[in-house]
C-alpha cells in the first residue's frame with residue numbers, strides 16, 4: 001500500500017510510468033510511456049493483432065487526429081468504445097500486418113457474450129431509429145454558452161464588474177463542460193471553442209479521451225495523476241500536508257489556477273525553451289482578451305486583470321463539477337484497491353469506476369451541463385449526450401441480464417466522497433460490487 005502512487009505499480013497489472021513525472025505532466029509523455037509497454041511495434045495494435053493504418057489516416061471518417069496520434073499504441077479500448085456500428089470491424093482486416101509478439105498491457109476483455117459487447121449489440125437497433133437532428137440540442141447549447149462567455153467577459157471589463165466577471169467564469173466553465181461532449185466525436189470545429197477558453201483540445205483529447213476513458217482510475221489514467229504529488233487520489237501513504245490540507249488548497253488554489261498554470265507552462269516552453277509544437281492552439285486562448293480589448297477600448301492592464309479573474313472562476317467551476325464528481329468516492333474502485341477476481345469485462349470496469357448523480361440521470365441538457373449520464377457516457381463516449389438518453393431502456397435491460405446495477409449517488413455524497421478520497425490512504429480490501 002505505502003507509496004503506491006510513487007512506484008506506479010497497479011493492482012490491475014497495468015504497466016505505466018506516467019506518475020513518476022513532474023508536477024505538470026505532459027500529454028506527449030503519456031503517449032511515449034504507453035508506447036513502451038503496448039507491444040504495438042510502431043504500428044497500431046487492436047487486441048492481439050497489429051495493423052498499419054498509415055494509408056487510412058486521411059480516410060478515417062472520425063478524423064485524422066485519432067489515427068495519427070495513436071501510432072505505436074494499443075488502441076483496443078478506444079477503438080471498441082468509439083465505434084458502435086460493425087463497419088470498422090469489417091474494414092480492419094485490410095490493414096492487418098501480423099500478430100503481436102507480447103500480451104496486451106491491459107487486463108480488460110471484450111468477449112462477444114460479455115456485458116460490453118452485448119450492450120453494444122443491443123444499442124445498435126435503437127441508434128438506427130434515431131433521427132439525425134437529435135444531437136443538434138448540444139450544438140445549440142454549446143454555441144450559446146460560447147457567445148455568452150464572450151459577451152459577459154466584455155461587459156464585465158467595460159463596467160469593471162467583478163460580479164459579471166464571476167458570471168462569465170461560470171458561463172465559460174459550463175461551456176467547457178459541454179465542450180467535453182465534442183472532444184470524443186469526429187474532428188469538428190467546436191473543439192476549438194475549448195482552446196479559446198484555455199483548455200487545449202489536443203492535450204485534452206489525449207489526457208481525457210485516450211487516457212482517462214479507456215483506463216479510468218488506473219495508473220494509466222493521466223487525469224487521475226495529473227497534479228500529483230499535490231493532489232493524491234490513489235491509495236498510498238500521504239504526507240501531512242496532502243492528507244490534511246488538501247481540503248483547503250485543492251478547491252481554493254489548485255482548481256482555480258489549473259488552466260492558467262498549464263497555459264503559463266506552455267508559454268514558458270515556447271518562449272524560454274523554444275518548443276513551439278502545437279503553439280498555435282495555445283495562442284487561440286488570446287482571442288478572448290484581444291476581442292475584449294478591441295471592443296471595449298479599456299486599458300490593457302484592466303482587460304488582462306479581468307480576463308485572469310474570469311479564468312480563475314472558470315477553472316474553479318469546471319474542476320468542481322468535473323473533478324469532484326463521478327469517479328473518486330472511496331467506494332469507487334481506484335487502482336491499488338482489490339480488483340474483481342474473474343470479471344475483467346471492460347464495460348463492467350467502466351461501471352466500477354464511474355458514479356452517476358441522482359438528479360442528472362436521463363435529463364439531457366442538465367446531463368450535458370453537469371457531467372450527467374456518466375456511466376452511459378463512459379460506455380459510449382463518442383455518442384452525443386442528446387443521443388445517449390435514448391439508450392437507457394436497453395442499458396437497464398442489459399444490466400439486469402448481467403445482474404449488475406447502475407451506481408447512483410447524491411450530490412453531497414459524491415462531493416464529500418471526493419474530499420474523503422484526498423485523505424484516504426488505505427486501499428479497499430474487497431473487490432467492487434454493483
Ligand code: HEM
Nearest residue numbers: 061062066070075078082085087088091092184185186382
Ligand atoms: C484511437 C482510435 C480511434 C478513434 C478514437 C476513432 C474514433 C472515431 C469516431 C469518433 C468516429 C465517428 C463516429 C460517429 O460519428 O458515429 C469514427 C468513425 C469511424 N471509424 Fe474510427 N476511430 C479510431 C480508430 C479507427 C480505426 C483503427 C478504424 C479502422 C477500421 C476506424 C474506422 C472507422 C470507421 C469505418 C468509422 C465510420 C463508422 C460508421 O460509419 O459507422 N477507426 N471513429
